[in-house]
Amino acid sequence: MVDHLLLMLWHALLVAVFFAFLWRRSPRDRGLLFLKTFLIMVLGAIALGWLMYPFP
C-alpha cells in the first residue's frame, strides 16, 4: 500500500538534506536551511492541495 503523504515527506526530507549539505557548511546553517526547505516543501504542497480542492 503506497502512502502518498509518507512518500511526499520522504522526498522532501531527501531533497532538504541534500541542499542543506550542498549549500551550507556549518551545522547550524545546514540545520536552518534543512528546516526551511523541508517546511516550505511540505506545507507548500499541502497548501497547494487545498487550493486545488475546489476544482475538479
Next chain:
Amino acid sequence: MSTNAKDRTGKGTQPVTGAPPLLLAAAWLIPGLGHWILGKRVRAVVFAVVIVSAFVTGILIQGELGTPRPGEPFSWLATLACLGNGLLYVVRLLWVNGLHGVFSGAFPYGILGGGDPVAAGFAYGNTFLYTGGLMNLLVVLDVADIARGEKD
C-alpha cells in the same frame, strides 16, 4: 582551458584550471565518490545515502527509468535526468533488459525502463528516479567547483 581568477579589485590572481575529467566521471558514476576523493568525507557519505535512497525508493515503488522513445522528445529529458544516477542507472537497465536487450538493433530506442505503469506508486517512483539523477548531476558540478578551488 585556463582563465585567470580575479579578486574583487579586478586584478588577476592565479590561473584557474579545469577539473580533471576522470574525477568528474567518477563523481557521476558513483554518487559521493567525487567528494570522497577530494577529502570531503561527510558530504560524500550524505550525498551517497541521499541519492541511492532516492533511486532505491523509486525502484521499490515501481517507477520507470527514463529511456529514449521515438516520437517523444521529452523522453530524452527523462533519460538525461535518470542517467544522472550513474552506475545505478546502468545496472538497473542491464537488470531489466539484459546486455543484448540494451544494445539491440533499435538502439537507443527499444530499451525498457522497468517499473509498472499501473502500480499506485508509478508516478511517484518516476519522480524519485528523476530527482536522484538530477541531484547527482548537481553533485558533479559541486565537485568541479571544489576541484577548481572556487568552493570549499
